[in-house]
Amino acid sequence: MATAENPAPSPRRRFFRAGLKALFEGVEHASASLHDVLPRAKRALAGVPTRASESLLRPPGALAEATFATTCQRSGECIAACPVHALRPLRSSDPLRDATPYLVPSQRACVVCEDLACMKACPSGALTLVPKEAIRIGLAEVHHGDCRRSFGEPCRECVDRCPLGSAAIGLDERGRVEVRQPGCIGCGVCEYYCPTAPRAITIQPWPAAPLPTR
Numbered sequence: 112m113a114t115a116e117n118p119a120p121s122p123r124r125r126f127f128r129a130g131l132k133a134l135f136e137g138v139e140h141a142s143a144s145l146h147d148v149l150p151r152a153k154r155a156l157a158g159v160p161t162r163a164s165e166s167l168l169r170p171p172g173a174l175a176e177a178t179f180a181t182t183c184q185r186s187g188e189c190i191a192a193c194p195v196h197a198l199r200p201l202r203s204s205d206p207l208r209d210a211t212p213y214l215v216p217s218q219r220a221c222v223v224c225e226d227l228a229c230m231k232a233c234p235s236g237a238l239t240l241v242p243k244e245a246i247r248i249g250l251a252e253v254h255h256g257d258c259r260r261s262f263g264e265p266c267r268e269c270v271d272r273c274p275l276g277s278a279a280i281g282l283d284e285r286g287r288v289e290v291r292q293p294g295c296i297g298c299g300v301c302e303y304y305c306p307t308a309p310r311a312i313t314i315q316p317w318p319a320a321p322l323p324t325r
């Protein structure tokens with residue numbers, strides 16, 4: 112299992128592994144349609160930007176995407192300040208996005224550190240200092256078809272690891288994982304620790320998953 116010291120294999124490698132696995136499963140089980148298989152393979156690549164138009168998970172406190180990229184000075188201060196090395200510079204042919212910071216939670220999640228270090232380090236205002244409850248990196252989404260609980264296993268890694276606790280995630284009356292709004296801030300700790308491949312819980316970029324309070 113992935114740990115903070117031993118992050119999971121790259122999403123791209125997992126994409127191909129999961130895609131092949133899903134396709135073989137589709138052949139073995141004639142009832143599994145492409146409609147079921149392709150979304151699972153697509154999720155294995157979640158968080159890895161391949162086109163300029165794709166959404167990114169930005170650091171906590173980031174301005175809206177439309178202004179973030181033009182405000183960020185590419186100083187790298189937030190990347191250097193993150194105590195768990197969750198932030199990385201984007202390599203892009205699009206000069207508007209190249210060298211801007213982003214997150215891939217399946218490889219390293221934002222742990223919502225006590226200091227909120229990246230926000231304080233940003234010299235440009237692209238990241239603003241907000242209380243941790245007001246952070247909106249994205250929103251967790253549960254894929255129940257992949258969740259171990261759907262197969263009778265008592266897994267609750269995502270629930271127990273969430274730094275925001277029961278305000279953000281819990282179990283519903285049927286024992287299924289339930290992401291709660293507005294508590295979930297999209298930090299990605301749940302995605303990082305989810306043991307399934309592809310992950311049964313993933314972070315959707317903000318504002319693709321708008322919250323009613325912001």
Ligand code: SF4
Nearest residue numbers: 273295297298299301
């Ligand atoms: S549910 Fe997941 S993304 Fe949301 S706050 Fe908890 S760990 Fe972070």
Ligand code: SF4
Nearest residue numbers: 258259266269305311
């Ligand atoms: S960690 Fe993953 S498999 Fe386990 S309960 Fe959460 S979503 Fe399901």
